[in-house]
Amino acid sequence: MVRFPVKFHLKTLVLPNVTTGCEGDLKDIQYDFYGTSIAVCDTAGKVQIIDQTQPEEKFHTFPHAHSGVVAGVDWAHPEFGSIVVSAGEEDHTIKFWKNVEGIWEESFPTGYFGNEMSVYNENFSLLPDDPKLGIYLENENISCLKFAPKEYGCCLFVGCESGAIYTLNFVKGRYDLQEIHSFDGKILTISFGPSTYSLTDIEESENDPGLAPIRFAVAVEGNSRIFQVLYKKDEQWISETIGHHDNAQCNTVSWGSNIGSHADILASGGDDKNILVWSKDRIDSDWIIRATINLAEEVSSVSWNQRGPTSLQATLKDGTTLIFKETMLDNSKYDLMAEINPEGEIFNSE
CATH class of the missing domain: 2.130.10.10 (YVTN repeat-like/Quinoprotein amine dehydrogenase)
Incomplete structure (x- = not known):
């Protein structure tokens, strides 16, 4: 079971009351840097972003973000833009969701990083449908993912069922994907x-x-x-x-x-x-x-x-x-x- 993170307000314990509308079981829940928006995902392929900056919550829902279980979601540091990343456990994909003038849409995180995208590892490729909308890990089932602290740049770490851990670095409009380590078992947490x-x-x-x-x-x-x-x-x-x-x-x-x-x-x-x-x-x-x-x-x-x-x-x-x-x-x-x-x-x- 996945529980929304508890907040503290004036030393009072506050349990967020959020209705997500997810069809499957909740798989991951992550607050943004400011604690005002939430990204959630479920076992049925849905990714949802919930904006709590207004009195009435605003929902941005992508019901078929992935095919099958969504392994996890995470937020990039706001210095790099309003960006959420998600990963499909079974469809081998990493996708990016970007807030453009209040509208969330699937979009590769260009702009801050530049528009030229290339890949440096033969085990990875851009999604075949639209080369701007994500990354395909052909031989890996993804189990978890996490952005590194912003001081190290925009760097995403990806854990896999095979035990492999990969880094995805965005540098000067390009991204570099590298396997950095491998364990004898599924990566549960980073x-x-x-x-x-x-x-x-x-x-x-x-x-x-x-x-x-x-x-x-x-x-x-x-x-x-x-x-x-x-x-x-x-x-x-x-x-x-x-x-x-x-x-x-x-x-x-x-x-x-x-x-x-x-x-x-x-x-x-x-x-x-x-x-x-x-x-x-x-x-x-x-x-x-x-x-x-x-x-x-x-x-x-x-x-x-x-x-x-x-x-x-x-x-x-x-x-x-x-x-x-x-x-x-x-x-x-x-x-x-x-x-x-x-x-x-x-x-x-x-």
Whole structure:
């Protein structure tokens, strides 16, 4: 089950009440940078963009965006335009949806990037119907996708059922598609680390350390007990094996913000009914378990509040959503703030 991200307004928990009209089960839900528009997709091929900037929501619906299950959706940073990307799990396609003067339409993200499009990898091609409207991955079933932080440019990462991870870079009106790594199992989640260094790294550096190296965490199906962190060093992608979940599948991983913090922070969840919170003080130090949250059900997804690493949202496989907050003055513990049952009823903790 996929749950709309919970919002906080004046310290009050707000559960968005949105009717999507999706025919299939919701597959993915993503808010834009400002938190005012939502992109959703379902298992029946539909992509929908919901504008919440006005008192009455405005729906932009593409009922046959893909053939079969839509693997996921994501927003480009607004610096690159008002762009949503979607990927078909079974039709092998990546498509782009662009807001042009209030109208959403399928359109390759030209304009900002220029009009000249070319591909640099023989495993990919432009869609045969219309060479301006998407990218076709001939031999891959797509399982997830995610834009990197804007500081690294307009770069989309694509995870596949085969275990392959590809990057799609837009540079000077062209896009470059490259396979950067391959795992022995379906890519379940991609989560990027922040583009900033932790305060510890900054304080110990003689000069401004600048931009942190691009890094991301993945959960891989069948790769039980562990998740991986990949980072780029000297133009090479290095893989680290990080977490364990007591011989159970790790289903999800989420990287939190490190702004104003002396450590990087990650959360992972799995079939062992635990959420593990990981931290590292320096970019070259080891990850350690900061906190363990024991639950009654298996964990299907975790995500941090975008404004900071103190609030954590987890969805369990039975459809329950739990909201945790870091315990005051003790970052090794997390207090349960609220529970939302599968019917959407909110139960606040005292």
